[in-house]
Amino acid sequence: MSTDYQQARVALGVRLRELRISAPGGRLTGTQLAERLGWPHSKIYKLEGGRQTATSEDLRAWAVAVGQPDTFEELDARLKGFETHIRSWRRQLAAGHRPVQDSWNLEVSRSKVIHAWEEAVIPGMLQTADYARHIFLRYADLQGTVRDTAEAVRARMLRQAWLYEAGRQFHALVWEAALHALVCPPHVLAAQLDRLAGMVGMDTVQLGVVPLSASLKVPAANGFWVLDDRLVIAEDWHAELWLDDADSVATYLRVWETLRESAVYGADAQNVIARAQRVLRPR
Template identity: 50%
Template sequence: MSTDFQQARTALGARLRELRTEAGLTVRALAAECGWAPSKISKLENGKQTATTSDLDTWASGVGRPESAPELKGRLAGLESTYRSWRRQLAGGHRAVQDALGAQHEKTTVLRGFTASVVPGIFQTPEYARSVLSRYAELHGAARDIEAGVASRIRRQEGLYAPGKRYRVLLWESALHVRICSPAVLADQLDRLMSVNGLSTVDLGIIPLTAEVRIAAGDDFWIHDDRLVIAESWHAEMWLDSAEDIALYRRVWDTLAASAVSGRSAHRIITRARAALTDSP
């Protein structure tokens, strides 16, 4: 769990406790008002559990301050805008997740990204995207509307042909070999990657496995016009907009880019990965 998220959740809990004590209610008394177990009150106040909007409505009514609900929901929205668990996001379906990312892409002129394990969504074929989303859907138990998610992800690629857009993407060479799909699908994906490498809007850098690097590969991330960073982990996305966080990720990107090759050198690495598929039994 990110430190920023936990601090925000603890701060929300402190505000909930403040409202309870101002109302002169004990933990047990508020629990009775809300129809909850006392342990839920304690968990929310101590930042051990994330409140829902319904929880906040119930709390505000329970302490006799229904007018405080919008404030509490605002705090929750701020918390979720930084830390977005996959479980919560995928409860609304894959399309909702992809549409939210698409909205950020539309606002962005220069997108800098880094991926270490798979070809990034902005370059994916539909079949490869389907394989990727399906595997992660299995992991999180969220198999609904995968096809709608694939369609939304592919629509995002219209930006590759939009004048004024710029995609500066770094890819760890290992991602070219990951068998998250069938060999045939991966072969088509590598062909697609070679074709987008020639687009005027795309600067593709590949970090060779044999390259000397100043830092090792970490989580995937995307920097949107130096105004927003979206970083991924196994359990969540972090949407970071503080100047400090953006500056850090920009330094990470610049450091990784120093070890990358581009142009014909990148094309040769992709070609080599493609040939390895043909040669494999």
């Protein structure tokens, strides 16, 4: 977890403790507050110690329980401030995948140039509807979230219209492993590879494939996207990181350029894709 995020969470915890101690009806102990809220005693101290991230509902309940309901807006603003950068899947997917896709669509629509690196899946901007459907289903099962798969797929397909707009450039790098990953039935992956092969040479798409045999200057770590020079979106198992400071953007672009040195393009990229196709469709 990032230092800035943890510091912000600790600061919020300190503020929660201040409110508990300064309750209008007299200082509350952690045990007393837990009883009022119907929470485990440990939750109070985890929140105050910055060891657990509160939800908006937690903060509203806390403000009411300590007799200071008017402080909720302040507390919620603090929470939203540091969750702007680290967006937990638990919160993001509470209403399903569609809202997440809508947020992505908004940011993509504002962008002229996008650099993407994916080491395990085909980039969303290049996915077929069937492939995207299986990806959403896998993650819904993993996170135990709402299955709004059809709506999420439609939103992702809508985003792909960006590729056909003049003045856009999508610079995608994909590790060869993603071409073989059976996160969907083989026939779905086969159709996905056909589409990917068709994107090579497209005016708005520069598709590079990093072969498994290529020498890497940096490890092929988690996927990330850089939108213009203003925003990085990186994905981890617990959250998405939305980073908009100049140093972070520069770091991720440097990583992307380093990975690009191991990539092949054009006919060579077609050959790597064809190799994966032959595995799925042996003669």
